[in-house]
Amino acid sequence: MAVINNMVLSKFLGLCPFFGVSKKLSNAISMGVAVTLVMLLASVSSSVIYNYILVPYNVEYMQIVIYILVIAALVQIVELIIKRTNLNLYNALGIYLPLITTNCAVLGITLINSAENYSILESTVSALGAGMGFTLVLVIMSGIREKLDLADTPESMRGLPIAFITAALLALAFLGFNGMM
Amino acid sequence: MNDLRDKREDCPGRSVGSIFWKEFVKGLVISNPVxxxxxxxxxxxxxxxxxxxxLGMGAGVIFVLLCSNIIISTLRNATPSLVRxxxxxxxxxxxxxxxxxIFEAYIPALHQSxxxxxxxxxxxCIILGRAEVFASKNPVLYSIADALGIGLGYTIALFIISFLRETLGTGGLNVFGFQLFSLPVLSEHPLTFFISSPGAFLVxxxxxxxxxxxxVVKCE
Structure with a gap:
């Protein structure tokens, strides 16, 4: 899950933070850790809700509404906890923390878990893998982009377009991991 | 008065009469969401x-954007800003x-893919963004125009990208089962790279x- 079906490069989830936060290496690492944490908590709680509330009462179609509320609540709680316990980390994460709510990778992994009918343990593991894959790619990408800033790119290519082409090459490299399965 | 307005909107559609049309065009071209x-x-x-x-995705986005813009703009005075x-x-x-x-019931194949x-x-982000930036501050009619413009702009972007990827990647074009055309050499040796994920990023x-x-060229 972490490298073969990478969240960003093969499922295209979480692209907004991928291109938004990957300008500096330090930000990329903290963002990756925060996303992994929220993903893990969200997967566990949503799979508990799915298996013990939605399925017994036959209301699986409510999953989108429920999951998005669970994720929003979780992000708030994580934000409060980090603020109380570690103020430095809170300041470092800044605006990126509340933005995790609208990160499609988080909602995506919970929806994938229920679509695949994973048990609670399986969803935890898949969320951990997905989060680590996200962090890995984010860190690699930000390393490349730090160097890319120094390069002389054509004017209309500067910024996002060249970032996309970089991502294309990165995705090509990750495609090679397919052979591992 | 007329002169002044014409000058102010010299970059967007010039002959634009009503605000409805202006909001519509704005989303389509000038601030194309993608x-x-x-x-x-x-x-x-x-x-x-x-x-x-x-096209299925574009239709879905237009539907959700339109409905949510209408509801949010109708409720805009009743929603406390703290919980908006x-x-x-x-x-x-x-x-x-x-x-x-709806998709599951009527077009299950599309729902599956x-x-x-x-x-x-x-x-x-488009839908929440339009709700926050536009629908929560503007009357219902303008919000409808905004939703249609942005939604169509999104669909057109989807169309352009998928057109390129499907043509290059499979060597032909199939729209809902009808084969529109197929290129002579490409259909035998399709560039499958464009269908794969790196191709998406590149395109x-x-x-x-x-x-x-x-x-850049237009502004100069």
Whole structure:
């Protein structure tokens, strides 16, 4: 899950933070850790809700509404906890923390878990893998982009377009991991 | 008066009469959600492997954007600003659920191939963004125009990308079962690279550069 079906490069989830936060290496690492944490908590709680509330009462179609509320609540709680316990980390994460709510990778992994009918343990593991894959790619990408800033790119290519082409090459490299399965 | 207005909108559509039309055109061209604002990227890359998927996704986004804009703009005076974001999200999530049920019932094949990306319209930045920036501050009629313009702009972007990817990647074009054309050499040796995920990044990166280049040339 972490490298073969990478969240960003093969499922295209979480692209907004991928291109938004990957300008500096330090930000990329903290963002990756925060996303992994929220993903893990969200997967566990949503799979508990799915298996013990939605399925017994036959209301699986409510999953989108429920999951998005669970994720929003979780992000708030994580934000409060980090603020109380570690103020430095809170300041470092800044605006990126509340933005995790609208990160499609988080909602995506919970929806994938229920679509695949994973048990609670399986969803935890898949969320951990997905989060680590996200962090890995984010860190690699930000390393490349730090160097890319120094390069002389054509004017209309500067910024996002060249970032996309970089991502294309990165995705090509990750495609090679397919052979591992 | 007329002169003044013409001058102010010299860059967007010049002959624009009503505000409705202006909001509509704005979303379509000037602030195209994908190429200029770079919003809602995740589904763009995922569903543009074929024209069918892209058009289905575009229709879905227009539906959700239109309905949620109408509701949010109707309720804009009754929503306390402190809880507005949760309210928006619940409204949007409701319409996405409705959309997903409709697709499942009437076009199951499309529902199958769009998969979780259909549900992920909930967290598409475009919809929440338009709710926050436009629908929560403007009357219902203008919000409808805004939703149609932005939604169509999104669909056109989806269409362009998927057109390129399907033509290059399979060597022909199939729209809902009808074969429109197939290129002589490409259909025998398709460039499958463009259907795969690296191809998606490459195509959108180049298109973005192209749009930006056109923008630079026009402004000068």
């Amino acid at each position: 190429f200029i604002l770079t919003l809602g990227l995740c589904p763009i890359l995922a569903v543009t492997t074929s024209i069918d998927n892209a 974001i949760p309210v928006f999200i619940v409204v949007i999530a409701t319409f996405v659920t409705i959309l997903s049920l 769009l998969g979780i990306y259909l549900s992920l319209i909930v967290v598409n 959108i990166g180049l298109l973005m550069a192209l749009f930006r280049w056109i923008g």
